[in-house]
Structure formats: structure tokens, C-alpha cells
Amino acid sequence: MNLSQEQKDKIQGIKNDYYKYCKTNLYIQDKSGRLINLKPNRIQRKIVDYTIECLSNGTPIRIIVLKARQEGVSTIVESIIYWWTATHKNTTSKIVSHDRESATNLYSMFSRYYENSEPFFKPSTKYRTKNDLTFNNDFHTGLASNISISSAENTGTGRGLTIHWLHASEVAMWNNGAEILAGLLQTVPMLPNTAIYLESTANGVGDFFYDTWQAAKEGRSVFHPLFFGWHEHDEYQVKGARPKKLTEEEKELKKEYGVTGPQIAWRRLKVKEFAGNEDKFAQEYPINETEAFLAAGRPRFDVHRLMEMEKEVRKAEDYEIIESKLVNVPGAPLKVWQKPKGGIKYVIGADVSDVGDDYCVATVMRVDTSETVARFRGQLEPADFGEDIYELGKLYNEALVGVESNNHGLTTIQRLRDKRYKNLYRREKGIDERFESHTSKLGWRTDRKTKPLIINHLAEQIVKKNIIDPDIIFIRECMTYVIDDRGRTNAQIGKHDDTVIATAIALQLFESGVIVYRRSRASTAPSKYLQAKRNNRALIK
Numbered sequence: 001m002n003l004s005q006e007q008k009d010k011i012q013g014i015k016n017d018y019y020k021y022c023k024t025n026l027y028i029q030d031k032s033g034r035l036i037n038l039k040p041n042r043i044q045r046k047i048v049d050y051t052i053e054c055l056s057n058g059t060p061i062r063i064i065v066l067k068a069r070q071e072g073v074s075t076i077v078e079s080i081i082y083w084w085t086a087t088h089k090n091t092t093s094k095i096v097s098h099d100r101e102s103a104t105n106l107y108s109m110f111s112r113y114y115e116n117s118e119p120f121f122k123p124s125t126k127y128r129t130k131n132d133l134t135f136n137n138d139f140h141t142g143l144a145s146n147i148s149i150s151s152a153e154n155t156g157t158g159r160g161l162t163i164h165w166l167h168a169s170e171v172a173m174w175n176n177g178a179e180i181l182a183g184l185l186q187t188v189p190m191l192p193n194t195a196i197y198l199e200s201t202a203n204g205v206g207d208f209f210y211d212t213w214q215a216a217k218e219g220r221s222v223f224h225p226l227f228f229g230w231h232e233h234d235e236y237q238v239k240g241a242r243p244k245k246l247t248e249e250e251k252e253l254k255k256e257y258g259v260t261g262p263q264i265a266w267r268r269l270k271v272k273e274f275a276g277n278e279d280k281f282a283q284e285y286p287i288n289e290t291e292a293f294l295a296a297g298r299p300r301f302d303v304h305r306l307m308e309m310e311k312e313v314r315k316a317e318d319y320e321i322i323e324s325k326l327v328n329v330p331g332a333p334l335k336v337w338q339k340p341k342g343g344i345k346y347v348i349g350a351d352v353s354d355v356g357d358d359y360c361v362a363t364v365m366r367v368d369t370s371e372t373v374a375r376f377r378g379q380l381e382p383a384d385f386g387e388d389i390y391e392l393g394k395l396y397n398e399a400l401v402g403v404e405s406n407n408h409g410l411t412t413i414q415r416l417r418d419k420r421y422k423n424l425y426r427r428e429k430g431i432d433e434r435f436e437s438h439t440s441k442l443g444w445r446t447d448r449k450t451k452p453l454i455i456n457h458l459a460e461q462i463v464k465k466n467i468i469d470p471d472i473i474f475i476r477e478c479m480t481y482v483i484d485d486r487g488r489t490n491a492q493i494g495k496h497d498d499t500v501i502a503t504a505i506a507l508q509l510f511e512s513g514v515i516v517y518r519r520s521r522a523s524t525a526p527s528k529y530l531q532a533k534r535n536n537r538a539l540i541k
Contacts, residue, residue: 011120015087018048018080026079027116028109035116041235043228044076050224051080051195061195064216064223066202066292068230068285074169077197078109081147081165086114086123086135088193091145093165096184098173100151106169107131107149152180163187165195172203172210175493181208190222198223202292204492205303205479210293217289227292230267230285231259241265249278257287298483300455302463306475309462314470316375321391333378334392337470344368346399349444349506350389351498352382352409360385360412361502363474364396367510370461371468377499382408386415398423402509404501405443413443425509444505454504455489461507474499 014020019040026038040048047063054061067073078095085093097103110133114122123135123143137144152174166188171177181198188196200209215221230236231253242261246254250267253259259267267281274280286292293303316335319326326339340346345367352360360382364374374396376388389412393399402425403413416424427441446454461467462478469475477499480492491497 015121018052018083021083021087021121022079025117025121026083026113028075028112035112038075038079040076041072041233043071043073043232046226046228047073047076047197048080050226054195055193058192060190060192060222061197062222062224063195063197063199064213064221064225065197065199066213066225066227066289067199068228068233068292069201071228071230071233073199073228074106074167075109077167077169077199078106079113081167081195082110082113084165084193084195085145085147086117086121086143088145089143091143091164092162093145093147093167094161094163094184094187095147095149095167095169096152096180097149097169098152098171100153102170103149103151104130106167107147110147152177159183159187161187162189164189164193167197168199170200171198172200172207178208196223202286204482205293205299205306207480207492207495210479213289227289229257229287231257231263231287236266236285237262238265238269243268253287299479300481300483300489301459301478303479305462305465306478309469310472310475312468312470313472313475316471321388321395324391324394326395334374334376334388335471336374338366338371338373340373340396342397344397345510346373346396347506347509348389348393348396348399348401349502349504349509350385350401350403350409350412351502351505352385352404352407352412353379353498354382354408358496359498361498362389362392363499363502363506364392364399365467365503365506365510369468370466370507372471372474372503375471375474375499375502377473382411383415386412386419390416390419390421393421393423400425400509402505403443404505405441405445409443417442444508446501446505451489454501454508457507458500458504467503467507469503471499474503 014024022038022040027035028038030036047065050063051061053059065073081093081095085091095103095106097106107130114133126134126136128134131150132146132148134146135143152171163184166184168181168184171181174180185196188194198209198212203209212221212223213225216223216225237260239262241264243250243264246264250259250264253264253267267285270285271278271281274284282291290307314337316337317328318330318332319334319336320329320332321327321334326336346364347367348362348364350360350362359377359379362376362385363372365371366373374392376392378388380388389401389403393401400423401416401421403409403416405413405427413424424442425444427443427445444450477491477495477497480495481489481497481500482492483489491500
């Protein structure tokens with residue numbers, strides 16, 4: 001095909017300009033099934049414009065997008081990647097979604113873009129499969145570029161490759177996402193004309209997507225954060241609607257976000273679709289980033305308060321206890337925020353795990369302030385954990401120690417008995433009796449009756465701001481401690497709750513800072529105290 005220089009220049013100009021290329025080559029299927037030209041909406045243009053800015057500046061493109069439903073984020077990212085890959089040499093592009101079906105749906109967009117391109121902008125293919133579109137290195141385009149898809153279900157996806165443009169879709173939904181993404185990110189060199197797009201709806205607070213988002217917001221990451229609330233999407237409105245009487249919440253939305261009458265009318269219809277459940281609406285269509293994370297999932301603890309606590313996190317010193325003294329050892333499993341002080345009463349709650357993925361955790365709390373002053377968190381044998389608790393308890397003024405007695409906890413308790421640690425919590429006969437005397441049964445027993453008791457009490461203390469815990473690990477575990485479909489509480493899949501349980505047990509060892517001494521026999525505490533005492537509260541020696 002013989003082309004004039006003017007025609008060649010025009011073609012080259014279109015190839016190098018996304019918006020010009022989009023007008024003649026990028027077609028999508030709208031919600032009614034029609035094939036239409038892609039015309040970027042307000043949200044999509046922000047992603048395109050930032051991408052073009054980075055390309056112009058020679059800056060590697062690194063974007064993380066927190067989104068509401070059906071805003072066209074995936075569509076625009078795929079269009080950008082297709083534009084670049086189909087017009088530039090030796091470009092390897094990769095799309096990874098949370099499951100195979102979603103990845104296939106994203107790949108269908110590339111097929112549609114390719115099939116509907118103008119002939120001048122349609123490079124010949126070397127091969128084209130259900131997972132891969134590879135262009136020839138021919139005289140027309142000279143590309144040798146390719147686009148492929150895979151799902152995060154394949155934990156080794158992308159390894160061994162050099163990827164130039166990466167789209168990781170719905171990353172908050174990936175199983176083992178942190179591990180998979182860590183490997184994927186290393187496949188993209190930190191060079192101009194490379195891109196990584198991380199995008200997802202939220203899946204609760206405290207997961208790796210939340211962590212990555214927070215780091216980007218705080219400037220601790222190479223990623224540029226973009227959030228799009230439902231009110232920023234052009235389609236989410238009922239044109240011509242003007243609701244006359246607004247609720248207090250709607251007035252607040254109008255004042256804070258400039259939500260219009262047509263948008264309020266659309267919101268009302270959507271809330272009706274969720275049977276009037278505004279929380280469900282917020283989960284699907286958040287208006288701000290906090291709402292996006294809080295509405296997703298069913299956290300047991302007050303996440304607003306946990307976010308406040310997150311701002312009060314303090315770095316601890318790492319120690320080992322050697323010859324009954326604290327010795328600073330970087331990386332040691334004992335974190336200390338406050339060294340023991342004479343005359344202060346302390347309690348230690350301990351959660352014991354088998355050797356494996358979970359941790360043995362001991363939380364040291366100061367009784368008069370309900371403050372976590374130290375925490376041991378390590379992976380070790382239950383018997384060895386008993387040795388560490390012994391040293392920790394002795395150091396913190398013979399603290400009252402309550403060890404969860406389920407399963408491997410019995411081994412830890414036995415080691416403490418062998419070492420003659422005297423101040424061990426002895427549980428009461430049963431929580432069905434209102435006032436009970438202590439028995440010879442050592443340790444805290446967690447079962448279907450006592451677990452709700454300790455978790456509810458911890459939740460109450462968090463809401464009332466009655467505890468101080470400067471440990472980010474504890475706060476993040478609380479954020480991912482959720483209510484399941486059967487109403488039970490557990491760590492979110494892939495997360496830990498060892499620190500939560502240890503701290504909840506520690507709180508059971510005192511009540512509102514009241515100390516009652518227990519000698520070798522049952523306490524003769526005054527009746528006034530017994531009347532105020534609740535089930536499973538420890539008496540402190």
C-alpha cells in the first residue's frame with residue numbers, strides 16, 4: 001500500500017494520541033448490547049490524563065484505583081493498554097484478574113478493540129488464542145508485541161516474565177494476594193513507558209489492598225491513588241428529577257459532595273433495590289474511601305475507632321529477656337512500649353498455637369491504665385512459649401497470667417507449673433452460675449459460651465476508648481476480625497486473630513482497674529465486690 005508522507009504523518013499522529021486513536025479504533029459494547037465508540041466519561045478521563053502525563057514526563061506509570069461498581073475503570077484501563085501495545089514495538093502486556101471468568105471477560109475487550117480497529121491501525125497477528133494476542137513483527141507494524149491474560153488462581157502467574165504494562169484487577173479479592181502481587185510487581189521494570197494499574201472495589205479494612213492504598217495516600221508508595229465515588233459517575237442520575245423534600249442524610253450529601261437532585265433520585269431508587277438497606281447500598285456504591293472500606297465485610301469491632309487508634313500507633317523496642325533483664329535485640333519477638341515499673345500491677349493474656357502459620361502471643365497490660373505495655377509474638381513450641389511467659393511474668397512484677405487452656409495451651413500451662421509460677425489464673429466453675437468460687441482449673445477456657453463473652457467485652461472497651469494499644473498488628477487483626485454467615489466471629493480468611501484473643505483474655509483478668517488480692521485459698525473479698533463481679537473475671541494476686 002503506497003501512502004503519501006502526509007497520510008503517514010496523519011497515521012503516526014493518531015497512533016501517538018490516545019484520544020484521537022480512541023475515536024476511530026476503540027469500540028465497546030454498551031449495557032444494551034450495542035457496539036458503540038468508546039467515549040471516556042469523567043472518571044475514565046482522569047485515568048487517561050494521568051497516564052498521558054506520566055508518558056510525557058518519562059515517569060513510570062503506577063496507579064492504584066479504589067472504585068465503586070460499574071464505573072468503567074477496567075474498560076478504560078484495557079483500552080489504554082491495547083492502544084499502547086498495538087502501536088509500539090516489543091511491548092509485553094499482562095492482565096490478571098481474581099478468577100478465570102473475570103479474566104476472560106477482560107480479554108474479550110481486547111478482541112473487540114482489535115476486530116473493530118481501522119485497517120491502518122490493525123497489526124497482523126502471529127497467533128491469537130483465548131488467552132493471548134501476539135502481533136507479527138512485519139513490515140506494516142514491526143511490533144512483536146503481545147497481550148495475555150491469566151487469573152490470580154494461578155499463584156505463579158507472571159513469574160519469569162518481563163512485563164511492561166500490567167493490569168491487576170479486583171486485587172482485594174485475590175486469595176494470597178499479597179504474595180502473588182509481590183511477585184508480579186517485580187516483573188515490571190521501573191522505567192519510562194511502563195505501567196502498573198492496581199484496581200479494586202474494597203473487601204474490608206486491613207487486607208493488603210487496604211495497606212497498599214493507605215501507603216499511597218500517605219505518600220509512602222510509588223502508586224498514585226485515585227478514588228471515585230458513585231456521585232462522580234455521569235450515569236448515576238435520573239435526568240430531570242428534582243426531589244423536593246430531602247432527608248437529613250441527603251442534605252448532608254448535597255452540602256458535602258454537591259450531590260444534585262437527579263443524583264439523589266437515582267440513589268433513592270438504588271436503595272430500594274437493596275430493600276431499603278443503605279449499608280448494602282454503601283457497600284456497592286461508596287461515596288468516599290472510608291465508606292468503601294467500612295461497608296465491605298462485617299467487622300466485629302468498631303472500625304472508625306480502630307482507625308483513630310491507628311493514628312496513635314507507636315514503634316516498640318525489640319527485646320529478649322536474658323538473665324531476668326531486658327536486652328535489646330533487633331527483630332526479637334518481644335515488643336516493649338513501656339518497661340516494668342515498681343508498684344504497678346500487670347496482667348498477661350496468652351493465646352497458644354501449634355507450630356505453623358499462627359503465632360503464640362502474650363499481651364502484657366497495665367491494670368491501672370488498661371494499656372498494652374509489651375507483647376510477645378512468635379512462632380514456637382507451646383512448651384517453649386511457657387518459658388517465655390514465665391520470664392515475662394516475673395519481669396512484670398509477678399503479673400497474673402491467663403493462658404488459653406484449649407489444646408496446646410495445656411502444654412504451656414504445664415511448663416509454667418513445672419517452673420512453679422505462682423500467679424496463674426484459675427477459672428471459675430461455669431459461667432451459668434452468677435457468683436462462683438475459683439477452682440483448681442488453670443487457664444482460660446475458650447468455648448461457644450466464653451468466646452462471645454471475651455470478644456464482646458473487648459469490643460465494648462474499644463468503643464468506650466478504655467484501652468490503649470499502640471501495636472499496629474493488634475489494630476489490623478481487629479480490623480480483619482469478622483462476623484461470618486452463621487453469626488460466629490473469627491479472623492478473615494488468610495488473616496490471624498492470635499493477638500485479638502490474647503488481648504481479650506488479658507482484659508478478663510481485671511475489671512475496670514479493680515484489683516482484688518487472691519491468696520493461696522479462695523478470696524474472702526467483700527460482698528460489695530462480689531455483687532459487682534461478672535462471670536469469668538480473674539482475681540489478681
